[in-house]
Amino acid sequence: MNRFFASRPGTWAGFAAAAAVLFGLAPLVLSGFRLGLLAQFLCYAIVAVGIGLAWGRGGMLTLGQGVFFGMGAYLMAMHLKMADAAFRNGPGAVPDFMELAGIRELPAYWAPFASPVFTIAAILLLPTGFAVLLGLAVFKRRVKGAYFAILSQALAGAFAILLIGQQSLGGFNGLSRFRYFFGYNLDDPVNQQMLYYIAAGVLLAAVAIALQLRRSRYGELLLAVRDAEARVRFLGYDAANIKTVAYATAALFASVAGAVFVPIVGIISPASIGIVPSIMFLLGVAIGGRATLLGPVLGALAVYWAQTTLSEQFPSGWVYAQGLLFVLVIALLPGGIASITALAKRIPTKRAPAEAAA
Amino acid sequence: MPQRSTITRLARATGAAAAACALLATAACGSRAGEETQAAESCVDTSGDTVKVGALNSLSGTMAISETTVRDAIYLAVDEINAAGGVLDKKIEIVAEDGASEPTVFAEKAEKLIREDCVAAVFGGWTSASRKAMLPVFEDNDSLLYYPVQYEGLEASENIFYTGATTNQQIIPALDYLAETGVKSLYLVGSDYVFPRTANAIINAYAEAHGIEVLGEDYVTLGSTEFSTIVNQVKSAGADAVFNTLNGDSNVAFFREYANVGLTAEQMPVMSVSIAEEEVGGIGVENIEGQLAAWNYYQTVESPANAAFVAAFKAEYGADRVTSDPMEAAYTSVHLWAATAEKAGSFAVADIQGAADGVSFDAPEGTVVIDGANHHVTKTARIGEISADGLLHTVWESEGAIEPDPFLDGYDWAADLTVSK
Numbered sequence: 196m197n198r199f200f201a202s203r204p205g206t207w208a209g210f211a212a213a214a215a216v217l218f219g220l221a222p223l224v225l226s227g228f229r230l231g232l233l234a235q236f237l238c239y240a241i242v243a244v245g246i247g248l249a250w251g252r253g254g255m256l257t258l259g260q261g262v263f264f265g266m267g268a269y270l271m272a273m274h275l276k277m278a279d280a281a282f283r284n285g286p287g288a289v290p291d292f293m294e295l296a297g298i299r300e301l302p303a304y305w306a307p308f309a310s311p312v313f314t315i316a317a318i319l320l321l322p323t324g325f326a327v328l329l330g331l332a333v334f335k336r337r338v339k340g341a342y343f344a345i346l347s348q349a350l351a352g353a354f355a356i357l358l359i360g361q362q363s364l365g366g367f368n369g370l371s372r373f374r375y376f377f378g379y380n381l382d383d384p385v386n387q388q389m390l391y392y393i394a395a396g397v398l399l400a401a402v403a404i405a406l407q408l409r410r411s412r413y414g415e416l417l418l419a420v421r422d423a424e425a426r427v428r429f430l431g432y433d434a435a436n437i438k439t440v441a442y443a444t445a446a447l448f449a450s451v452a453g454a455v456f457v458p459i460v461g462i463i464s465p466a467s468i469g470i471v472p473s474i475m476f477l478l479g480v481a482i483g484g485r486a487t488l489l490g491p492v493l494g495a496l497a498v499y500w501a502q503t504t505l506s507e508q509f510p511s512g513w514v515y516a517q518g519l520l521f522v523l524v525i526a527l528l529p530g531g532i533a534s535i536t537a538l539a540k541r542i543p544t545k546r547a548p549a550e551a552a553a
Numbered sequence: 554m555p556q557r558s559t560i561t562r563l564a565r566a567t568g569a570a571a572a573a574c575a576l577l578a579t580a581a582c583g584s585r586a587g588e589e590t591q592a593a594e595s596c597v598d599t600s601g602d603t604v605k606v607g608a609l610n611s612l613s614g615t616m617a618i619s620e621t622t623v624r625d626a627i628y629l630a631v632d633e634i635n636a637a638g639g640v641l642d643k644k645i646e647i648v649a650e651d652g653a654s655e656p657t658v659f660a661e662k663a664e665k666l667i668r669e670d671c672v673a674a675v676f677g678g679w680t681s682a683s684r685k686a687m688l689p690v691f692e693d694n695d696s697l698l699y700y701p702v703q704y705e706g707l708e709a710s711e712n713i714f715y716t717g718a719t720t721n722q723q724i725i726p727a728l729d730y731l732a733e734t735g736v737k738s739l740y741l742v743g744s745d746y747v748f749p750r751t752a753n754a755i756i757n758a759y760a761e762a763h764g765i766e767v768l769g770e771d772y773v774t775l776g777s778t779e780f781s782t783i784v785n786q787v788k789s790a791g792a793d794a795v796f797n798t799l800n801g802d803s804n805v806a807f808f809r810e811y812a813n814v815g816l817t818a819e820q821m822p823v824m825s826v827s828i829a830e831e832e833v834g835g836i837g838v839e840n841i842e843g844q845l846a847a848w849n850y851y852q853t854v855e856s857p858a859n860a861a862f863v864a865a866f867k868a869e870y871g872a873d874r875v876t877s878d879p880m881e882a883a884y885t886s887v888h889l890w891a892a893t894a895e896k897a898g899s900f901a902v903a904d905i906q907g908a909a910d911g912v913s914f915d916a917p918e919g920t921v922v923i924d925g926a927n928h929h930v931t932k933t934a935r936i937g938e939i940s941a942d943g944l945l946h947t948v949w950e951s952e953g954a955i956e957p958d959p960f961l962d963g964y965d966w967a968a969d970l971t972v973s974k
Contacts, residue, residue, distance in 0.1 A: 228668040232661065282586055295707045296747070297754055297970065356774055360745055367746035367775060368682040369656065372689045375586045382693040385583025462686040464656050506658075507665070510651040511612045 206406070210399065217395040227384050234391035234459045236499045237398050241452035243480050243491035244401045245445030250477070251485035252409060253441040254421035255339070259347035260476045262354045263446040265468030266322040267453030269358070272370040272463045273305060274314035279374050281309060291372065292365055302363045311377055318454045319447065326446030330439035337435075339424075348470055355469030369464025376458040387459075394455050398492070401448050406488055408444065417441055449476075482524050484531025493532050595695065596671040599900050603646045604639075606631070606890075607666035609677035609687075614654025615776070615801070619879070620679050622831060623701060624649070625870055626880035627676050630887035633865070640891045641898065648672055656686035663687045667696045673900040674699060674890050676883060681705060681747050688713065695902055699890055701883035703826070703848070705751035706959040709927040711906060716886040716921070717879060718849050718932050719959040724752050726934030727796075727824050727847035728759050730949050736793040738766040742783060742807065743798035745772040752798045752826065754970055755961070762966035768792045773799070778806035784814055787821070797825040804828055808840045818843030824936075829877035833943045841939050848878040849932045850918040851945040859917035875944070876917075885916040889923060889930070919954060929957030 217237075222230060242260055249255045276290040283291075286309065289301050307313045329350075333343060359367045379386045408414050419427045420434045428434050457463050466472075475498070483494015501520060505513035528534055597605075608627045610620040631645045639645060648670045650662040659678065666672045667690070674697040678684045684700055691698045691712040703718040731739070741756060743749025753770055760767050768790040771783050784807070787795060799807055804827065811823065824845045830852055833841060852863060852875050862884065866876050889912060894900050897908035910925020921930040931954035937945030961967035 226669065228664055231664070235661070296750070359774060362750065366750075368685050371656075371685050378586050380584045380586060380588065383583035389583070460657050460660060461689050462656050462660055464682055464686070466655050466682070467657050503661070506651045506653065506662075510649045513651065514613045 210403070213402075214399060217399070218392065221395075222388060222391070227387065230391050231387055231459060232503065234387075234394045235456065236496050237391075237394040238452040238456040238459065239476065239479065239499055240492045240495040241394075241398050241401050241455070242449045242476050243483070243495035244398070244405050245448030246476060246480045247485055247488070247491035248405050248408065248417075248448075249441045249445040250480060251487070251491065252414065252421060253417050253438055255438060255442055256341075256344035256477075257347050257442070257445060258344045258470075258477060259349075259351035259354075259473050260445065260449045261351040261468035261470070261473035262347075263322040263326065263449035264453040264456070264472075264476070265354060265358070265463070265465075266325070267318050267450030268457045268463040268468070269364065269370070269453075270308070270314060270318045270321065270450075271454035271457045272373070273308040273364075274311065275373040275376065275458065276370055277305065277309045278311075278377075279372075282375060292368075292370065293363065296362050296366075298363060305363070318450055322450035323443050323447045326443040327439055330442040331435060334435035334438045334442075348473065351468070351473040352470045355465040358465045358468075365464070367465060369462055369466070370457075371462035371464075373458060373461060381458055381461070390455070390459050394459065397451055397455055401451075402488065402492065404444070408441075409488065413437070413440065478521070482521065482531055484533030487531070487533040490531050490533030497532060595902065596668070597673050597900060598671055599641075599643060599673065602643055604641075604643045604900055605646045605648055605670060605672045606887075607663075607670065607672040607675035607677070608647050608649045609652050609659065609662055609666060609675050610649075611654040611679065611683075612649075612651040616652075616654040616679055619831065620652070620654075620677070622877065622880050623677065623679065623883045625874075626866070626876075626884040627887055629866055629869055630884045632869075634887065634891050640894050641900070645891075652677065652683060654680075656680075656682045659683040660686040660690050663690045663698070664694070667691070667694045673697070673894075674905075676701070676886055676890075678702070679879070684708075684713070697890075697902055697905060699883075699886035701886050702879045703882075705748045706961070707751065709929070709959055711928070712902075713928060714886065714889070714909070714923065715929045715957075715959070716882045716889065718934070719929055719957050720752065720755055721958040721961060721964070722849060722932040722934055722955045723826060723847050724755055725759065725964070726951055726955070727826065727845075727936060728756060728763075728765075730845075730847075730936045731794055731796075731824060732763055732765065733949075736765065738768050738792040738794075740768050740787050740790050740792040740795045741770040741798070742787065742795060743770075743772055744775045744777075744800045744803055746775060746800075748800070749798035753796075755967065756796055758966050758970055773803060775800060776802055778802060780807045780810040783807075784810040784816070787811075788814055788816060792821065795821060795823040797823050798827065799825075800827050804832060805836050808836045808844070812840040818845075828939075829879070830875035830944060831877050833939055833945075838939070838941060838943045842941055844939050845948075846937045846939065846945055848935060848937060848945070850876075850878045850881040850916075851935065851937050851947060852876045853937075853944050853946050854918060854935070856917065856919065858915045858919075862917040881917050885914055885918075885921060885930075888914045888916070889921070893923070921954065924957050927957060927959055929959055931956055 221233060242264055246257055246260060249257050280288040280290040358364055373381055375381060416437050420437050424434050479495030479498040480491040482498055484490025502517055505516045509516060608624055610624040611617050612621060631647055634640060635644050648666060650666060652659040652662060663675060666675050676699045678687060678700045679702050681704055687698055688710055698713045699716060700713055701716050703723050706719040739760060741753050743753060757767055769786060822845050824847060826847050828846050863876055867874060892914055893905050893909050893912045896912055897904040909923045911922060913920055913922040919933045921932060923930050933954045934951040935947045936949040938948045940946050961970060
């Protein structure tokens with residue numbers, strides 16, 4: 196632990212400052228509604244940290260993170276619906292939306308989600324395992340670049356269409372109306388604040404994991420694969436394995452983000468995980484600066500915050516303002532928002548070559 | 554450096570972070586399941602000269618084309634009420650928000666309107682997905698939503714007033730009309746989501762009870778425009794009529810293909826429940842002339858209230874604009890809220906809920922009355938035929954307004970459709 200932080204004196208300070216802002220300042224100055232909104236954006240930021248790792252450091256243009264976000268979200272939503280039904284009508288009861296759709300028998304694949312332990316294990320393992328299998332299948336065949344991007348995007352589109360057809364998963368309407376989160380009332384403002392703390396804690400943990408991966412020997416390898424995959428292969432490394440680890444980590448982050456998102460927002464539907472939301476995830480990372488550690492986080496927060504603020508100010512014309520903002524950022528700051536500090540740094544001091552060899 | 558120490562340090566860092574947030578999380582726990590939650594205190598302030606209401610419609614995204622027309626109707630109603638002196642001597646002030654055709658945005662904006670803008674009521678929503686996303690927000694914050702679109706029924710929330718038709722005010726009258734005209738077999742075509750699926754479940758139960766044969770039931774994904782296979786199946790099945798629950802762009806492709814293969818309204822009429830004046834232009838009148846639609850209101854309805862509504866709407870938004878059923882229901886919903894507030898002498902949610910039963914309004918479609926038990930309104934069912942001028946003309950209407958029955962309790966053949974309320 197000490198060496199983790201001692202390697203860079205600024206890291207401690209950075210994490211302490213972020214924790215102070217997220218856990219101390221934000222709940223003090225924001226209203227309950229704004230804090231809930233921030234919690235939602237923090238979930239998007241968690242996805243962004245993963246994309247920063249896979250795309251920024253690993254060069255994999257993951258246009259389909261909605262798939263993993265959606266998996267985590269639906270897995271959590273299924274548990275919340277089961278818990279809700281059990282609370283109202285006894286264990287094993289059919290969730291309310293199924294009753295309305297005329298489904299009398301609980302589908303077999305729903306039953307295990309009555310267990311919180313099974314649900315959490317599924318959220319952690321299922322999307323990650325899927326990403327490992329997919330990653331190995333794709334990267335072993337040396338699919339990369341635009342082909343990988345198209346594949347991942349098609350996957351997001353297909354996943355959303357698949358879900359729309361599943362009446363036992365709420366179809367087009369998705370799953371909504373959650374009342375309890377592991378036994379706590381979701382309509383209680385104190386519990387809503389607790390969910391915000393969870394989102395903030397998960398984000399800090401995700402950033403810490405990403406930082407450690409970047410500084411490790413693995414991080415160096417990942418960067419090498421991004422910049423010269425053939426050379427890494429000649430040195431005897433299996434580039435596919437290296438890429439798969441980053442891809443699976445990004446999937447894990449997205450899945451956990453989805454799982455935290457569901458109780459905060461109160462609904463998950465195919466509209467939140469298809470192609471357009473997947474591109475929005477990526478947009479935040481691009482705007483923030485994909486290759487930096489905090490760029491994706493700041494970018495995601497900035498993009499969604501701007502979207503909300505603009506649409507509140509100009510309900511009928513905000514889409515144009517948002518488009519203009521994207522054009523301006525990409526034209527003036529090709530490296531993203533985080534490149535502002537990098538630009539400032541570059542002038543007085545030269546970058547230490549041993550920067551990442553902690 | 555050995556790889557192992559990296560992993561150990563990684564694990565330690567994660568462990569510490571997890572422990573820290575677990576500690577924080579448990580320190581801030583509120584009420585548990587089964588305990589009463591302190592309901593959030595309403596922040597609605599009506600001490601000034603104005604009362605704020607929310608207009609929450611999709612102004613961007615795929616639903617914008619439909620929902621902006623509803624927004625226009627809400628503004629028209631508010632202007633009318635303000636011109637006549639307001640509600641309880643207060644002018645209505647609209648706070649507009651964009652639902653962006655996305656359920657999560659609807660939920661977010663609804664919460665913003667209630668908690669930040671402190672509106673007394675919200676008007677809007679279109680898709681069932683948007684309503685289902687907003688419902689918990691209105692229930693948890695104990696606020697009011699007026700939802701203006703026909704929908705699949707099977708819902709009754711204390712915090713929502715449904716001013717569009719439920720199934721027994723639209724689908725069942727449409728089936729009654731088809732049965733009256735001698736239809737013995739039906740083919741069902743719909744988009745794959747909850748409304749068409751529920752509608753078709755009702756149609757199947759009705760058909761079984763009334764000796765009508767259902768020859769086929771096909772669904773396409775929302776927005777799909779590939780209909781050659783389905784239309785050929787419809788043609789070869791040779792049903793007496795087609796019941797169409799397609800939504801949006803799919804209607805354009807479906808009716809063009811339908812006309813392409815040579816099917817006409819005389820041979821095999823199509824009864825649609827999502828095609829209104831707005832959509833006819835997009836489909837092309839020549840492709841759809843003579844086909845049927847089931848609604849509660851058409852621009853051509855003859856009544857003094859409707860003449861005034863259409864004239865006022867065209868004066869405000871232009872002579873080329875048309876009025877449609879959801880617009881009329883939205884317009885009516887604002888007037889119903891105002892009338893309820895006047896009757897209650899208050900804007901408080903509990904007072905509005907208490908006073909709602911029996912509140913009526915002379916709407917363009919005819920007089921509508923709120924049913925206090927299920928928060929729906931009485932509505933006159935009308936079957937319309939699409940004419941060459943692109944408008945719909947009533948060919949049949951129900952005898953008087955139909956009482957709302959969202960759970961179809963009054964229909965024996967529908968007993969198996971719903972498990973519970």
